[in-house]
Amino acid sequence: MLTYIFRRLLVALAVMMTVAVVSFMLLHLSGDLATAIAGPESSAADVEKIRIQYGLDRPITTQFFEWLWAALHLDFGRSFYFPNTVVELIGERLPITLKLGGISLLLAVLVAIPLGVAAALYRDSWVDRVALGIAVVGQAMPSFWFALTLILIFSVQLKWLPVAGNVSWQHFVLPAIALGYYAMPSLMRLTRAGMLDVLGSDYIRTARAKGLSRKRVVFKHALRNAIIPVVALAAVELGFMLGGSVVIESVYSMQGLGQLAWDSISRNDYPVVQAVVLIIAVFYIGLTFVADVLNAALDPRMRTR
Amino acid sequence: MSLLLDIKNLKVDLPTERGTLQAVRGIDIQVKRGEMLCLVGESGCGKSMTSLALMGLLPSKAKRTADHMLFDGIDLQSLDERGMAQLRGARMSMIFQEPMTSLNPSYTLGDQLCEALRAHKKVTAAQARDRAVYLLERAGVPMAADRMRQYPHQLSGGLRQRVMIAMALMCEPDLIIADEPTTALDVTIQAQILRLIRELQKEFGTAVVFITHDLGVVARIADNVSVMYAGQVVEHAPVREIFAHPSHYYTSGLLNCIPVRGKTLPGSRLQSIPGVVPSLIGKVEGCTFANRCAHVREACIAPPNVQVDPTHTALCVDAVTLASLETA
Amino acid sequence: MSSPNITFGKPPLPLPAIPAWRRWTKRVLGHHGLTLGAIILLVIAIAALLAPWIAPHDPYEQDVTRRMIPPVWYAKGSWEFILGTDKLGRDYLSRLLYGARVSLIIGFMVTLISGVIGTTLGVLAGYFGGRVDAVVSYILTVRLAMPVVLVALAMASLVGGSLNVVILLLGLLLWDRFAIVTRSATQQLRDAEFIAAAKSLGASTPYIVIRELLPNLLSALLVVATLEMAHAILLESTLSFLGLGVQPPTPSWGLMVAEGKAYMFFQAWVILIPGIVLATLVLGINLLGDGLRDLTAPDGRN
Numbered sequence: 023m024l025t026y027i028f029r030r031l032l033v034a035l036a037v038m039m040t041v042a043v044v045s046f047m048l049l050h051l052s053g054d055l056a057t058a059i060a061g062p063e064s065s066a067a068d069v070e071k072i073r074i075q076y077g078l079d080r081p082i083t084t085q086f087f088e089w090l091w092a093a094l095h096l097d098f099g100r101s102f103y104f105p106n107t108v109v110e111l112i113g114e115r116l117p118i119t120l121k122l123g124g125i126s127l128l129l130a131v132l133v134a135i136p137l138g139v140a141a142a143l144y145r146d147s148w149v150d151r152v153a154l155g156i157a158v159v160g161q162a163m164p165s166f167w168f169a170l171t172l173i174l175i176f177s178v179q180l181k182w183l184p185v186a187g188n189v190s191w192q193h194f195v196l197p198a199i200a201l202g203y204y205a206m207p208s209l210m211r212l213t214r215a216g217m218l219d220v221l222g223s224d225y226i227r228t229a230r231a232k233g234l235s236r237k238r239v240v241f242k243h244a245l246r247n248a249i250i251p252v253v254a255l256a257a258v259e260l261g262f263m264l265g266g267s268v269v270i271e272s273v274y275s276m277q278g279l280g281q282l283a284w285d286s287i288s289r290n291d292y293p294v295v296q297a298v299v300l301i302i303a304v305f306y307i308g309l310t311f312v313a314d315v316l317n318a319a320l321d322p323r324m325r326t327r
Numbered sequence: 328m329s330l331l332l333d334i335k336n337l338k339v340d341l342p343t344e345r346g347t348l349q350a351v352r353g354i355d356i357q358v359k360r361g362e363m364l365c366l367v368g369e370s371g372c373g374k375s376m377t378s379l380a381l382m383g384l385l386p387s388k389a390k391r392t393a394d395h396m397l398f399d400g401i402d403l404q405s406l407d408e409r410g411m412a413q414l415r416g417a418r419m420s421m422i423f424q425e426p427m428t429s430l431n432p433s434y435t436l437g438d439q440l441c442e443a444l445r446a447h448k449k450v451t452a453a454q455a456r457d458r459a460v461y462l463l464e465r466a467g468v469p470m471a472a473d474r475m476r477q478y479p480h481q482l483s484g485g486l487r488q489r490v491m492i493a494m495a496l497m498c499e500p501d502l503i504i505a506d507e508p509t510t511a512l513d514v515t516i517q518a519q520i521l522r523l524i525r526e527l528q529k530e531f532g533t534a535v536v537f538i539t540h541d542l543g544v545v546a547r548i549a550d551n552v553s554v555m556y557a558g559q560v561v562e563h564a565p566v567r568e569i570f571a572h573p574s575h576y577y578t579s580g581l582l583n584c585i586p587v588r589g590k591t592l593p594g595s596r597l598q599s600i601p602g603v604v605p606s607l608i609g610k611v612e613g614c615t616f617a618n619r620c621a622h623v624r625e626a627c628i629a630p631p632n633v634q635v636d637p638t639h640t641a642l643c644v645d646a647v648t649l650a651s652l653e654t655a
Numbered sequence: 656m657s658s659p660n661i662t663f664g665k666p667p668l669p670l671p672a673i674p675a676w677r678r679w680t681k682r683v684l685g686h687h688g689l690t691l692g693a694i695i696l697l698v699i700a701i702a703a704l705l706a707p708w709i710a711p712h713d714p715y716e717q718d719v720t721r722r723m724i725p726p727v728w729y730a731k732g733s734w735e736f737i738l739g740t741d742k743l744g745r746d747y748l749s750r751l752l753y754g755a756r757v758s759l760i761i762g763f764m765v766t767l768i769s770g771v772i773g774t775t776l777g778v779l780a781g782y783f784g785g786r787v788d789a790v791v792s793y794i795l796t797v798r799l800a801m802p803v804v805l806v807a808l809a810m811a812s813l814v815g816g817s818l819n820v821v822i823l824l825l826g827l828l829l830w831d832r833f834a835i836v837t838r839s840a841t842q843q844l845r846d847a848e849f850i851a852a853a854k855s856l857g858a859s860t861p862y863i864v865i866r867e868l869l870p871n872l873l874s875a876l877l878v879v880a881t882l883e884m885a886h887a888i889l890l891e892s893t894l895s896f897l898g899l900g901v902q903p904p905t906p907s908w909g910l911m912v913a914e915g916k917a918y919m920f921f922q923a924w925v926i927l928i929p930g931i932v933l934a935t936l937v938l939g940i941n942l943l944g945d946g947l948r949d950l951t952a953p954d955g956r957n
Contacts, residue, residue, distance in 0.1 A: 158688075266804055
């Protein structure tokens, strides 16, 4: 088991490195950064000045390795827009995004699992159809639109919750719903599929033959096995949420990492953009790693090899 | 002695895309306390469905009817799911065919064994554990106490089946239904498990309904035999009678298929019964074996259930004639 | 001893022969989700196709004297502009119809490009295994680790947003699911007997891949394609909403929501209508994809 973890760790590191390279290259090769930073109204001379000032005239490999070296020391440079270092900025915003992601995932899971279990137990009944209907509709709405609609209903019409900001817990409710609803359908479907699969297995038949109550058969025996892939998926979904929080945070002005990334893109603040992309990738890789470990840990077959 | 299990005219219907499959078509089962009844027949004859019908574990789409289904006087047909759950494991338990998949991979053996007992009787965890270890040892599982902490995947198929047997005995049930418990095992292990089941049955006085397709098994362990074909019991007799005086052409056909040392010449063709089992969808008129029987005639449109002997019945027009033949 | 010809012993039931196509049509139509999805998609596609003929006005025609007229069911609405006008006085219904074209074109093109890339990678990895598989799997992992939305946004901001840029960017980024599915499907098929048979007849690898393998992947590919198409349409709308997708004045549903955002507190319909249409299109495509998946692999192989 330890060698397994070790090997996965190595692969994870390699992937992180590759992501760093790829994102760096993509940014620097998509267009002329100097022109972008200088802005559309600047002269050629201005652009040149900026190019030299930011070291953009050097060969790209040199730029990359310099950036990488600094990054390994957790120095991502300074923002072009704010007076702070990138690390400071990220340090400010990251906790908010993590909090949002955590709450969103919790909400998604709390809805998805009971719904999935119910759908599996009452397969093809109205419960099942409603659950699948929610799943299908949930995956069809664009997140930004759903977020705006939530504001319209709950902030404007009903006046229950605030529109923007991140100060109180009420500020997190709508964003968490908006962010979480997109993950909910896939979690619910996986729970349902897993339960249906498990409920048809031989050991469930044995459990029933032992005279165990239905509740015990479903929750102790069936769910325990069906939930394993769902837990792993939940970890991965959290990774997606971190990446997809851009839109939600912007709509709700959460001042989190996603909004920072978006604002920085609009302002051509590339050191920040690069760093955020890498951080999110690191989190995603870490979470998939956690998902793998969870998968292995929860299945006794893998533990005692 | 009163009957432990008294089933009359059991029928099981399964709706399918192409019509209703009549899996079990009116069979009678009678088992006394401590008796070993073997239900023997080929794949698809309805024996597994019968066992599931007894336990109330049929798929939800299936329809089960019977004139009466009495288990120690209890009317099984009047019990709802919760009522059946109280009986299952406690007074009637079941052993299944595939030991590799019949245990939950996520829980220890000890957990699953103790759970079988504690679901029905108020005992402490320690008491349950003691009983589990005792039964594991009786079932021939070495290092039983250590095994309790192990997971199913750490055991071989034969060992897992022994665990299943121990699990079935946790509550000292009156009846055990064993659905081909040795079919998925190695031949050498098969013999051991058979012997074990027979011993335990005698020791605990449990009645057993043993389902199999193997006449060799029947010869070794049965007290009584019911031969099933196409959803019906075509013959029922004590084991010696069945082998000595088969009174149905299917039974005699089966016996002829078995090569006999000393009699069957090397290089000669093995016997088989020509034809295929008829479709069980929709009504069947007359004897179900008619299309494969060399002796079919007009009378076979309504085969009588002949009482050849007080303990021997056969569903054939020629039952009496056959019974009087001597088979070697 | 009479011959065993007497038939009351019941030979196997002969079934009425139903032609294959009739059976299939029954299954397809019987699947309500699939039918509904197909209808939705068809309606929107036809509307988009016929937009130049059925749109009541020119979607680009501005007239500030008639800005922000509400839809016909409001008091101030009129039948001349059934769904009202936007902030520049352009007819909403016409923009909606032309916006459908944008969504469908993007959905289709992106699916095509990413489908080709993903399927190629997936088949290569699944068929050849070994090092090729290791390389492709690695590329896949890297791709999955990158936050697509952010990367797309960053690159779009540098290159400049436009219809073609969006198609290219998304096409080059959204191939992951294609690769995953074709890879596992190819792995399963690789060991199938008909492949071995073809090999033993001396068929060359390209021949096997194209003539034997691909047709069998078709069902899985179709399912993934529909789902990725929905994904692409949603992503484009997000990009356009943020201003880095299709640029004004081209009508895109995402863009329309962005343009209406400033007015949404008092004229909610400005953002509700494009959003509902967008959701309906994506819903239809998803239903179609799910239906296809149910029909081709009800045991959940896909």
